Amino acid sequence: MYKITQLSIFLENKRGNLYNTLDLLAANDINIRALSLADTTEFGILRLVVQDPVKAKKILEEHWYIVKNTPIVGAELDDTPGGLSSVLKILNDEEIDLEYLYAFTHEKTEKAILLLQAEDLDNLINILTAYKVPLVPAEEVYNL
Amino acid sequence: MWNEEIECMSREDIFELQLKKLQATVKRAFDKIPFYTEKYTNANVFPEDIETLDDIVKLPFLTKDDLRACYPFGMFAVDKKEIIEVHSSSGTTGKPVVSGYTQGDIDNWGEIVARGLTMMGLDSDDIIQNTHGYGLFTGGFGVHYGAHRLGATIIPISTGQTRRQVEIMADFGSTCLIFTPSYGIYLGEVAKEEGIDFDEIGLKAIGFGAEMWTAEMRDRIEETFKTKAYNIYGLTELMGPGIGMECCAQNGLHIAEDFFYPEIIDPKTGITLPEGTHGELVLTNLERESMPVIRFRTKDLTALHYDTCECGRTLARMERITGRSDDMIKVKGVAVFPSQIEKALLKVSDIEPHYQIIVTRPDIMDEIEIKVEASEALFSDDIKEMMGVKRKIGEYIQNEIGIAVNVSLVAPKSIPRSTKGKIQRVIDKRNLH
Numbered sequence A: 001m002y003k004i005t006q007l008s009i010f011l012e013n014k015r016g017n018l019y020n021t022l023d024l025l026a027a028n029d030i031n032i033r034a035l036s037l038a039d040t041t042e043f044g045i046l047r048l049v050v051q052d053p054v055k056a057k058k059i060l061e062e063h064w065y066i067v068k069n070t071p072i073v074g075a076e077l078d079d080t081p082g083g084l085s086s087v088l089k090i091l092n093d094e095e096i097d098l099e100y101l102y103a104f105t106h107e108k109t110e111k112a113i114l115l116l117q118a119e120d121l122d123n124l125i126n127i128l129t130a131y132k133v134p135l136v137p138a139e140e141v142y143n144l
Numbered sequence B: 001m002w003n004e005e006i007e008c009m010s011r012e013d014i015f016e017l018q019l020k021k022l023q024a025t026v027k028r029a030f031d032k033i034p035f036y037t038e039k040y041t042n043a044n045v046f047p048e049d050i051e052t053l054d055d056i057v058k059l060p061f062l063t064k065d066d067l068r069a070c071y072p073f074g075m076f077a078v079d080k081k082e083i084i085e086v087h088s089s090s091g092t093t094g095k096p097v098v099s100g101y102t103q104g105d106i107d108n109w110g111e112i113v114a115r116g117l118t119m120m121g122l123d124s125d126d127i128i129q130n131t132h133g134y135g136l137f138t139g140g141f142g143v144h145y146g147a148h149r150l151g152a153t154i155i156p157i158s159t160g161q162t163r164r165q166v167e168i169m170a171d172f173g174s175t176c177l178i179f180t181p182s183y184g185i186y187l188g189e190v191a192k193e194e195g196i197d198f199d200e201i202g203l204k205a206i207g208f209g210a211e212m213w214t215a216e217m218r219d220r221i222e223e224t225f226k227t228k229a230y231n232i233y234g235l236t237e238l239m240g241p242g243i244g245m246e247c248c249a250q251n252g253l254h255i256a257e258d259f260f261y262p263e264i265i266d267p268k269t270g271i272t273l274p275e276g277t278h279g280e281l282v283l284t285n286l287e288r289e290s291m292p293v294i295r296f297r298t299k300d301l302t303a304l305h306y307d308t309c310e311c312g313r314t315l316a317r318m319e320r321i322t323g324r325s326d327d328m329i330k331v332k333g334v335a336v337f338p339s340q341i342e343k344a345l346l347k348v349s350d351i352e353p354h355y356q357i358i359v360t361r362p363d364i365m366d367e368i369e370i371k372v373e374a375s376e377a378l379f380s381d382d383i384k385e386m387m388g389v390k391r392k393i394g395e396y397i398q399n400e401i402g403i404a405v406n407v408s409l410v411a412p413k414s415i416p417r418s419t420k421g422k423i424q425r426v427i428d429k430r431n432l433h
């Protein structure tokens, strides 16, 4: 229940590409919860958490995008200074290598949610649970 | 060996024999065929100008268009009553090319192919199942005449009726199959379905040809049929299948040099290239009564080797055909073929990615960019891995063509297609004129 389906999308690094992609989703009433873009000079990977990942993937693929589902987890951060670093310290102590992370704010609670990707996601979930870091259920992230 | 005297002749003697035959051929062509009389007179070259083998470069090339212009019988050097058989190569554009044979030509064809079948380990005890087509195209006839000469049994079954092929193979006890690589792969699958055990059938050899193939295809054929597979090369204009045939060393095809004089040229400049260099194969009939074809541009790309083969033969070997000169581009002085790029791309993805080669000359140096459309197989959620894929593609291509390239991963369907859905493989943006 804690695995969030993130869409990873191949994008050529060309002016207008990011806009066109987001515009396509908006035109199809897909709400974007969180977004991150990793890029090189010529291409990038757009990572999206959306309300309806199945529908979004279908729409994107109909428009010749390459889309992969990638499971990630969302951790709720303490609303105190050092909230982020305390999570990172746990991961460091437990020798977890993160692939990447990005964050967004929960609209209703105004709390920050940290999205994390690691090679062994089950292990990451177990460790965060053991350290009592509150994880956000996938359904809750989709329906914020 | 079928004809040890010729097949193991010293290089010096081969060249001497070739010179004598070339001089006679050029003289006959010039005297008997108005097309050559006119062509050579216009080029200001005459039979007596051929004093050494190297003098062959004085003679202008012959193209398929030249042969077409002589349709149907304009290239014949003998009276029509001497011609006992005609074949024709397909005419996808314009008129086809007609190839004629006297009784002597047919006998020679059989002799050449008999040598090749012997190279494959066959003799008069063998049963050869020939799945090449019998028709206007030369297809099955080379092996047919070669088998007669050898004294083997030929089954002229032709292509198709694949289940019947399998049945006959088992019932007649075929020891050799002749097929095109793609038909062979299909035949192998059907045979497997029919429960044929090739370990039990005990084939002695496979002869394959008539289309481009890769080392992987040969491996697959040998694996399926549990025997060695040998390449056969030929073209209707010069004779037909058998011009080059592979020996047990499987290290190139021996050219019947007493009947054909091979040259390799740079397809752009027409200049003759040295041994071992890749370029376009040019062939000359050294002994053909009906229709001497001199310096014919085959458009097939290969290289020649003259060192003595492991099998003991001294006849020159040509490498497997790797492409057609029509597709070649020259970058930084190096010949590059789309087939090489394809080969490299297949190493990173089972399904060949869509790609385009773009050649530019920003300053004084050529640059080559390979645009590769990203695909499900090439994409991952990890930017490091994606960079790795890109780097690997670049390395594989560089290994294949010998020069560094810029690889760019582009979006699917972003390379423009023609209305028929085809990508223009090469875009040359250099202004070379």
Ligand SMILES: [Zn+2]
Pocket (backbone or CB within 6 Å): B247, B248, B249, B254, B309, B310, B311, B312, B313
């Ligand atoms: Zn050999």
